Amino acid sequence: xxxxxxxxxxxxxQNIGVGSSSQDESGEQYLTFIMADExxxxxxxxxxEIRGWEKTTPIPxxxxxxxxVINLRGTVVPIIDLRRCFGMDQVEYGPLTVxxxxxxxxxxxxxxxxxxxDAVSDVYSLDNESLQPAPNMGxxxxxxxxxxxxxxxxxxxxxxxxxxLLDLDDIPNVNELKQQVAAAQASA
Amino acid sequence: MAVDVSQFYQVFFEESLEGLDNMESxxxxxxxxxxxxxxxxxxxxxxxxxxxxxxxxxxxEVAAFTHVLETLLDEVREGSRALHADHVDLLLRSVxxxxxxxxxxxxGDVIDPEDSKELKEQFEAILKGESFAGVTPQVAEEQAAPSxxxxxxxxxxxxxxxxxxxxxxxxxxxxxxxxxxxxxVECLTGELPSFESISPDSxxxxxxxxxxxxxxxxxxxxxxxxxxxxxxxxxxxxxxxEVKDYIQNAVDATGADNxxxxxxxxxxxxxxxxxxxxxNEVETPKAGPVETVVKEQPNVESISKNNAATTTTVAxxxxxxxxxxxxxxxxxxxxxxxxxxxxxxxxxxxxQLGEGDSExxxxxxxxxxxxxxxxxxxxxxxxxxxxxRIRMLPISFSFSRFPRMVRDLSQRLNKKIDLVLQGExxxxxxxxxxxxxxxxxxxxxxxxxxxxxxxxxxVKAGKPxxxxxxxxxxxxxxxxxxxxxDDGAGLNRERILAKAIENGVVQAGxxxxxEQINDLIFQPGFSTAxxxxxxxxxxxxxxVVRRNIQELNGTVDVKSVAGKGSTFTIRLPLTLAILDxxxxxxxxxxxxxxxxxxxxxIQVNRNQLNRVAGGSQVLRLRNEYIPIxxxxxxxxxxxxxxxxxxGLVVVVEFENNKFGIVVDDLLAQQQVVxxxxxxxxxxxxxxxxxxxxxDGQVALIVDIAGLVKMxxxxxxxxxxxxxxxRQPKVA
Numbered sequence: 001x002x003x004x005x006x007x008x009x010x011x012x013x014q015n016i017g018v019g020s021s022s023q024d025e026s027g028e029q030y031l032t033f034i035m036a037d038e039x040x041x042x043x044x045x046x047x048x049e050i051r052g053w054e055k056t057t058p059i060p061x062x063x064x065x066x067x068x069v070i071n072l073r074g075t076v077v078p079i080i081d082l083r084r085c086f087g088m089d090q091v092e093y094g095p096l097t098v099x100x101x102x103x104x105x106x107x108x109x110x111x112x113x114x115x116x117x118d119a120v121s122d123v124y125s126l127d128n129e130s131l132q133p134a135p136n137m138g139x140x141x142x143x144x145x146x147x148x149x150x151x152x153x154x155x156x157x158x159x160x161x162x163x164x165l166l167d168l169d170d171i172p173n174v175n176e177l178k179q180q181v182a183a184a185q186a187s188a
Numbered sequence: 189m190a191v192d193v194s195q196f197y198q199v200f201f202e203e204s205l206e207g208l209d210n211m212e213s214x215x216x217x218x219x220x221x222x223x224x225x226x227x228x229x230x231x232x233x234x235x236x237x238x239x240x241x242x243x244x245x246x247x248x249e250v251a252a253f254t255h256v257l258e259t260l261l262d263e264v265r266e267g268s269r270a271l272h273a274d275h276v277d278l279l280l281r282s283v284x285x286x287x288x289x290x291x292x293x294x295x296g297d298v299i300d301p302e303d304s305k306e307l308k309e310q311f312e313a314i315l316k317g318e319s320f321a322g323v324t325p326q327v328a329e330e331q332a333a334p335s336x337x338x339x340x341x342x343x344x345x346x347x348x349x350x351x352x353x354x355x356x357x358x359x360x361x362x363x364x365x366x367x368x369x370x371x372x373v374e375c376l377t378g379e380l381p382s383f384e385s386i387s388p389d390s391x392x393x394x395x396x397x398x399x400x401x402x403x404x405x406x407x408x409x410x411x412x413x414x415x416x417x418x419x420x421x422x423x424x425x426x427x428x429x430e431v432k433d434y435i436q437n438a439v440d441a442t443g444a445d446n447x448x449x450x451x452x453x454x455x456x457x458x459x460x461x462x463x464x465x466x467x468n469e470v471e472t473p474k475a476g477p478v479e480t481v482v483k484e485q486p487n488v489e490s491i492s493k494n495n496a497a498t499t500t501t502v503a504x505x506x507x508x509x510x511x512x513x514x515x516x517x518x519x520x521x522x523x524x525x526x527x528x529x530x531x532x533x534x535x536x537x538x539x540q541l542g543e544g545d546s547e548x549x550x551x552x553x554x555x556x557x558x559x560x561x562x563x564x565x566x567x568x569x570x571x572x573x574x575x576x577r578i579r580m581l582p583i584s585f586s587f588s589r590f591p592r593m594v595r596d597l598s599q600r601l602n603k604k605i606d607l608v609l610q611g612e613x614x615x616x617x618x619x620x621x622x623x624x625x626x627x628x629x630x631x632x633x634x635x636x637x638x639x640x641x642x643x644x645x646x647v648k649a650g651k652p653x654x655x656x657x658x659x660x661x662x663x664x665x666x667x668x669x670x671x672x673x674d675d676g677a678g679l680n681r682e683r684i685l686a687k688a689i690e691n692g693v694v695q696a697g698x699x700x701x702x703e704q705i706n707d708l709i710f711q712p713g714f715s716t717a718x719x720x721x722x723x724x725x726x727x728x729x730x731x732v733v734r735r736n737i738q739e740l741n742g743t744v745d746v747k748s749v750a751g752k753g754s755t756f757t758i759r760l761p762l763t764l765a766i767l768d769x770x771x772x773x774x775x776x777x778x779x780x781x782x783x784x785x786x787x788x789x790i791q792v793n794r795n796q797l798n799r800v801a802g803g804s805q806v807l808r809l810r811n812e813y814i815p816i817x818x819x820x821x822x823x824x825x826x827x828x829x830x831x832x833x834x835g836l837v838v839v840v841e842f843e844n845n846k847f848g849i850v851v852d853d854l855l856a857q858q859q860v861v862x863x864x865x866x867x868x869x870x871x872x873x874x875x876x877x878x879x880x881x882x883d884g885q886v887a888l889i890v891d892i893a894g895l896v897k898m899x900x901x902x903x904x905x906x907x908x909x910x911x912x913x914r915q916p917k918v919a
Contacts, residue, residue, distance in 0.1 A: 055885075057777065057878070057885060057887065057888065058777065058825065059869070059872055059875070060822070060823035060824060060825065060872065060874055060875060060888070061824055061872075061873070061874075062872070066869075068886075069865070069869065069878060071880045071884050071885065071886050074863075074880065075867070075868065076863045076865060076867070076868060076869075076878045076886055077868050078865075078868055078869040111867070111868040111869070113868060113869075
């Protein structure tokens with residue numbers, strides 16, 4: 001499995017090359033990952049690297065979804081537990097768990113952060129036109145961290161706007177929202 | 189092939205800003221009464237390079253503006269225009285305007301020509317006045333001044349070859365002459381024989397000297413009194429316009445670029461070396477005179493001005509560019525290269541040891557390996573220290589802006605202020621320096637605005653009319669201490685208290701110590717200034733100051749005596765990058781304590797513990813009561829010990845108070861490289877940073893101040909204090 005991960009990383013780097021040259025025709029590329037059998041995507045250009053799970057150093061009195069910090073070649077990088085953010089059941093993290101290291105641009109600076117996910121899935125090229133906007137859920141839900149919804153084959157992929165999602169002060173609870181999105185799609 | 193000049197922009201900006209700083213400090217040192225040629229030259233050179241650079245890079249607005257400024261300076265430099273105090277003000281304002289332009293360009297914005305238009309017009313008006321010389325009486329007076337008061341002498345000084353043998357030193361005479369007025373020295377080297385036939389103790393040189401501003405020929409003759417018989421000396425009086433031509437010709441004759449005055453120090457050295465050891469003569473220019481301007485620079489440390497000229501500073505501040513660079517002396521770099529060389533040698537030695545089979549590894553090799561490793565350790569430490577030293581800058585970089593600021597402020601506020609700078613050579617990490625700038629500005633402003641009273645009030649209080657603000661920096665332990673001291677009225681206890689009650693920070697009935705009241709000024713939204721001025725009083729100040737300083741792991745506190753003044757003391761870590769740490773274990777996690785704050789580590793018995801009202805625990809340690817903090821409770825983690833006897837108490841000192849922190853175990857002491865948590869995460873209360881241990885794990889560095897505060901230990905300390913007051917003897 002770890003070899004498979006390495007493959008994914010390799011594929012990514014190739015795809016980045018292709019994507020950046022042919023971006024105009026094929027739209028943007030997304031790296032997708034699996035959590036609790038759902039597929040999510042992030043802009044591949046934001047992905048810095050993919051690593052295996054390693055023990056983190058917890059931060060005192062940090063919110064639940066901050067797992068702690070790790071040493072990424074001399075840089076201290078916080079690790080965010082997306083399952084916790086999304087209100088999913090906790091699973092035991094092991095050597096097969098994957099951490100995606102992302103570059104997040106906030107208003108003042110750019111941060112490096114890691115998210116823990118179940119597994120890395122695939123790389124898709126998606127047209128901006130083929131994306132459905134996040135459904136308007138009314139004022140009570142801020143959907144700004146959803147870039148859009150895409151349909152790949154039979155599956156729905158939720159594309160995340162990580163700059164919004166990993167805004168530290170306001171990491172949302174997606175769980176509830178996701179169910180409503182699914183319901184909205186089913187009825188459509 | 190076209191060269192992309194934009195890659196040089198950053199260098200130009202930095203050099204220009206540096207030049208502007210030089211201009212500013214030279215202007216501050218300039219006294220319009222006695223114009224110092226070298227100071228004017230410094231200002232002129234800076235303006236000229238900025239003009240040249242900006243024209244090269246196509247920043248026409250800057251170039252056009254600087255050109256006007258330069259023209260005025262050029263006239264002053266040539267002595268055809270007297271410098272007024274108003275001119276200095278105008279020049280200072282134009283420095284501000286130029287700085288704004290450069291910063292605007294640096295931020296990638298477009299310069300608004302309106303900003304500098306007014307200043308430019310003023311300069312042009314002054315310059316126009318010159319072309320109609322004699323029409324305006326003021327200008328006529330200016331014009332007349334140099335020609336009547338300052339007579340100019342041209343002196344031809346040709347020593348006989350044996351003059352040097354009698355111990356007469358031309359440089360010393362020139363220096364003496366330079367004290368009489370502005371001196372231009374032209375050295376004639378035509379008599380120099382070929383190198384082989386030079387006799388080291390003969391003088392082959394002669395000089396043409398032009399002395400401006402000395403009326404008395406006798407004074408000049410006095411200088412040459414001792415060498416009259418050993419030299420041919422002729423004196424000739426010159427008229428003002430002749431002087432100008434004369435100097436111009438002299439400069440032209442050197443073939444040097446006459447717009448950039450040659451650095452006098454370098455030429456001074458040349459003349460020196462030619463005289464003292466003609467062997468060095470090979471290095472000197474082959475022919476032609478060398479112009480040298482010798483003049484003592486007045487040492488102006490404190491500036492106080494009382495004329496209430498309104499200075500309108502440009503209020504717009506463009507965003508600070510993120511890119512930064514540092515200038516490092518070559519000696520520091522050379523030292524680094526040497527150390528790296530040693531490191532390579534050690535590495536190859538260790539590499540040799542590692543070759544061969546395991547059977548080859550003998551006892552003798554082990555010894556050499558250990559030796560090599562200790563050498564490596566030493567190399568690493570030295571390398572680390574040298575690298576750190578690169579980041580250290582004298583604090584004068586930060587202090588240098590204050591003379592100007594205090595001058596402007598005191599003018600605007602109609603106060604007399606003496607600013608004294610001390611310990612300017614104290615070195616401080618560049619990052620710390622940059623971040624401490626704004627808080628310092630704020631504190632100095634506060635001292636000038638709130639601290640120092642108006643001259644009338646001061647006289648009434650029996651103090652000298654001029655207030656005194658002292659900026660002092662020094663090292664203390666692993667810290668840099670910066671003090672801002674004024675001899676003003678001190679903090680107004682009643683008004684602070686009234687304001688605090690009004691803001692609801694304090695209840696009306698609370699009894700507070702003086703320190704607690706002084707501490708209130710660091711609360712957000714707190715200003716006791718009766719009127720909001722544009723200097724201070726908006727109440728967004730001291731809390732920001734404290735927060736900025738805390739972000740640097742520093743502290744700030746204030747001491748104040750009513751009627752005598754107040755002292756703000758800032759303590760900062762020497763560097764942000766390296767820390768001597770003590771590794772401790774609590775549960776499964778390791779933490780770093782800054783070694784400087786640890787007093788001792790002890791095992792305690794349960795019967796040494798007491799509880800004070802409110803539930804906090806205190807430890808009795810040699811006639812002292814020390815509040816106890818359980819680290820795992822504050823950090824919400826698990827510890828191994830169940831009772832305090834199983835753990836260890838690390839006694840730390842913070843702001844002159846001791847606290848005990850309970851941990852599981854003490855591990856190694858080591859130097860750790862501080863990594864910021866804020867880079868990728870955010871500030872965490874009770875944690876000052878993180879580091880990476882030898883095994884690659886991240887360990888958090890404990891912020892003692894935050895920890896004891898969070899642990900409620902400061903609260904406990906106050907309770908102890910109040911208990912001790914009631915019952916002075918410790919049982």
